[in-house]
Amino acid sequence: MLLANMQVAPKLCLTESIHDKVILRRHPPPNSTALQNTIKILKSVGIEIDGKSSDDIAKVIRNIDNESTKKLLIHLLAKSMQLAIYCCTSCVPDNNYSHFALNVDFYTHFTSPIRRYPDILVHRLLGAVLNYNDNLYQAPRALEQIAQLCNEKKINAKTCSERSAELYLAVLVREYGTISDEAVIVGVKDECLDIYLFRIGVPLRVGINNLPLDHPRTDYKKMSNDQTAELTIYWKENDPPQTIKQILKPFNLINVDIMSEFDINMKKLKLTAQLRHPNAEKLTTLANLCTSTLPENPIAIQQRQDFDPYSEY
Structure with missing residues (x-):
């Protein structure tokens, strides 16, 4: 051709x-x-x-x-x-x-x-x-x-x-519940990360403001135009009291939780992600989602009366 x-x-x-x-x-x-x-x-x-x-x-x-x-x-x-x-x-x-x-x-x-x-x-x-x-x-x-x-x-x-x-995947995650998987960091900013879920080819943005961190101990560095940025965060732990240092930079692998939520401003269901603690168990439940059987009637997902992602349009 x-x-x-x-x-x-x-x-x-x-x-x-x-x-x-x-x-x-x-x-x-x-x-x-x-x-x-x-x-x-x-x-x-x-x-x-x-x-x-x-x-x-x-x-x-x-x-x-x-x-x-x-x-x-x-x-x-x-x-x-x-x-x-x-x-x-x-x-x-x-x-x-x-x-x-x-x-x-x-x-x-x-x-x-x-x-x-x-x-x-x-x-x-x-x-x-x-x-x-x-x-x-x-x-x-x-x-x-x-x-x-x-x-x-x-x-x-x-x-x-x-x-x-995107909508189908968001609905599927909503039905399945929170899933976890490895992601790779694509870009680093002072308050968020751009990540890529390479198992399903989905890019997402992950914020850090809601994490249990030892604020304001968050360091963002971009030394020169020829170097990529990196972000250092400090996780707070109470038992025993300590902080865990984590350096985040492009191409680093991280573990994230992936959820589905309704964005009121954009009026649509979308995927969101949250960074998991570096010492947390590395889960890959996304693999289970990719191979799981769909509901007996997949159309029922769209026909449910309590969920219509386009009802506001």
């Missing part, structure tokens, strides 16, 4: 009669600021990457043997990537049609006309090149508007799918 799309795109772009009407799938390079931040984090744990091309990124990922590290690396790099978009050739500044992820100069969507409208337009364009049908009657500006509408619809569909998956 990829090869077919790669072959059709330059064929259309290099045909003089239609080159200004070609619908392409363009993928801009990563956001430079976000990518440099990711590169800095990776460098702090010994992973060297320049990110100048998708081939370089893919090579680094392939060389990672640990599956958990590989998943985290993909997650971090994906955050700096921009979305691929449909465009009309005559409306692209500087004729920059390239597709970063695939590392090709021209790319389009041709192979799925039964489910994507841009593919239908590309089929019609190829038909015109091969003298099977007339050229598209729309002006380039009108085709660009169609491309932008397709981008909007694709983003809406992606968002809907992601929100549905």
Whole structure:
């Protein structure tokens, strides 16, 4: 499929009669600021990457043997990537049609006309090149508007799918109860941590303000722009009276409790996490959730009268 799309795109772009009407799938390079931040984090744990091309990124990922590290690396790099978009050739500044992820100069969507409208337009364009049908009657500006509408619809569909998956997981955790699992720290701030649950591929933010800590003994350090931040917290224990020091920095593994609660401000059910004590038993009940049997009637979860996450909308 990829090869077919790669072959059709330059064929259309290099045909003089239609080159200004070609619908392409363009993928801009990563956001430079976000990518440099990711590169800095990776460098702090010994992973060297320049990110100048998708081939370089893919090579680094392939060389990672640990599956958990590989998943985290993909997650971090994906955050700096921009979305691929449909465009009309005559409306692209500087004729920059390239597709970063695939590392090709021209790319389009041709192979799925039964489910994507841009593919239908590309089929019609190829038909015109091969003298099977007339050229598209729309002006380039009108085709660009169609491309932008397709981008909007694709983003809406992606968002809907992601929100549905998030809601399903939140409902499942609500039915199952609090679960625990290992997570890896992605980012460190003065009052919270960004973590990644690599078993299910879910990022979450964990606050520290509600933990039983020996306040105000919390140290946040960011020594220079070339170093990642780290947070030191001191757990208070009463039996016997003492404090337990814990240093938190990117790529550290921690144990967290994962819960589901209704966010009144956002008016939706969502997952939350809380850091477990470093000396607490390391539980992985998330594995049990992933393999547990669903209720006899999963639809009943959505039909319960005492719980409707969208009742306020």
